[in-house]
Amino acid sequence: MLWSSPLFWIAFAVFLFWALGAYNRLMRLRSAVVQSFGSFDAHMVRLVALLGEFGAAQTVQRGSLLADAGAQELAALQGAVTQLSASLAVARARPLQGDAVAALTAAREVLRATWATALQKLLAGPAQPTALVPTADAGTVTPGSAPVVLSVWQVRWEEHAVQNEQAIRVFNEAVVQYNSAxxxxxxxxxxxxFGFKAARAL
Known part of the structure; x- marks a missing residue:
């Protein structure tokens, strides 16, 4: 009988060891995707905090000027930040699900466009007080210069953008390896x- 054949049990043992090794490899690759998303998530949380700081400074320090310069753009920026935060929370819970990552990617693009529009509008508006400058850089900015003041925020945005792109690259590489496997x-x-589905890159 087949069950009593030594060859059957040898083949079964080989298959079992292969299946266990292959499963462990897939789980490691899945874990790498989740961990790399965690790094990206941390960078995005810091970006959201920066934009919250920016919005609060603009609202408090510009006061009535917002009625004439940048009110709509700042409201749109706040909406984009809220959308990004919601999408990030969903993707954080399901980083391997393509629809959650796709929604996060779309929210990032909306935020990027909204930030550029808001900054352009504010640069075209009246001069700002030096209190709008981030605390760490306030001593290096000449009073009354809106372009210079806003450029400090732009520099901080770009610094975060560089970090985000690096984290995205690591995440996307992990996704490629997992999907290939x-x-x-x-x-x-x-x-x-086991129901493993292909992940989606950012």
Whole structure:
């Protein structure tokens, strides 16, 4: 009988060891995707904090000037930040689900465009007080110069953008490796059995 054949048990043992090794590899790759998203998430949380600081400074220090210069743009920026925060929370809970990551990517693009529009409008508005400058850089800015003051915020935005792009690159590389692994035969059979789906890059 087949069950009593030594060859059957040898083949079964080989298959079992292969399946265990392949499963562990897929789990490591999944974990790498989740961990790399965690790094990106941390950078995005800091960016959201920066934009909150920016919005608060503009609202408090400009006062009635907002009625004439940048009120709509700042409101749109706040809306984009809120949308990003909500999308980030969903993707944080499900970093391997494509729809959550796609929504986060769209929210990032909206925020990027809204930030550029708000900054352009504020630069075209009246001069700002030096109190609008981030505390760490306040001593280096000449009073009454709106372009110089806003450029400090732009520099901080760009610093965060560089860090975010680096984190995105690491996440996307992890996604490529994971997706490649679950698409290869015969590991794709294990992926099908355990319900592993392809992840989405940012």
């Amino acid at each position: 679950i698409a290869q035969f015969p590991a794709n059979l294990l992926a099908w059995v």
